[in-house]
Amino acid sequence: MFKRLLGKPKQETNALETLDKLNETLEMLEKKESVLLKKAAAEVEKAKEFTRAKNKRAAIQCLKRKRLYEQQVEQLGNFQLRIHDQMILLEGAKATTETVDALRTGAAAMKAMQKATNIDDVDKTMDEINEQTENMKMIQEALSTPIGSAADIDDDELEAELEELEEAELEEQLLQPATTAPSAPIHAPAGRQQVRPASQHSKTEEDELAALQAEMAL
Secondary structure, eight states: HHHHHHHHHHHHHHHHHHHHHHHHHHHHHHHHHHHHHHHHHHHHHHHHHHTTTTTTHHHHHHHHHHHHHHHHHHHHHHHHHHHHHHHHHHHHHHHHHHHHHHHHHHHHHHHHHHHOHHHHHHHHHHHHHHHHHHHHHHHHHHHHOOOHHHHHHHHHHHHHHHHHHHHHHHHHHHHOOOOOOOOOOOOTTTTSHHHHHHHHHHHHHHHHHHHHHHHHHH
């Protein structure tokens, strides 16, 4: 039905040619109308001149010709309205044809895309992806499994050993004496001699005793 109403591409070309022809005809009618209006105005001027010359019969003839020109102008105006109406119909049909062609092209493209990616191919592709994913997981698990001597090590034993180390570390920390902050140096008052530390005083006594023993041996 649409093909009968709108036509095929060849008919669309004919519609464009028809629009061009209608435009040319419209321009021609407008030119004729302009010429007739000038002639009607000229007849009015002639009638005025004959009226001033008291030539009533000639003036009436001019007015008759003016009426004929005006009738032709009115007829040309009706022709122009018909042509405008025809042009509007053709332009609307052309726009409708282009719209239908665009929709037809879009539908064909969508159909081709659906044909290229049908549901069976999508399901097959997803199954292949899932299969490859599972295979990769199995490969990763196999590579992460310990082999040789490492496979004989018991994780529970390692955890128990780790707990023993943590307990021993805690006991060692508890047995360590509390550290005290270093005492500030004591400054002796002015005029008094500083008191030497006990260790230095004991060392001095030992030196004096050694010197006394050396003198007695002499």
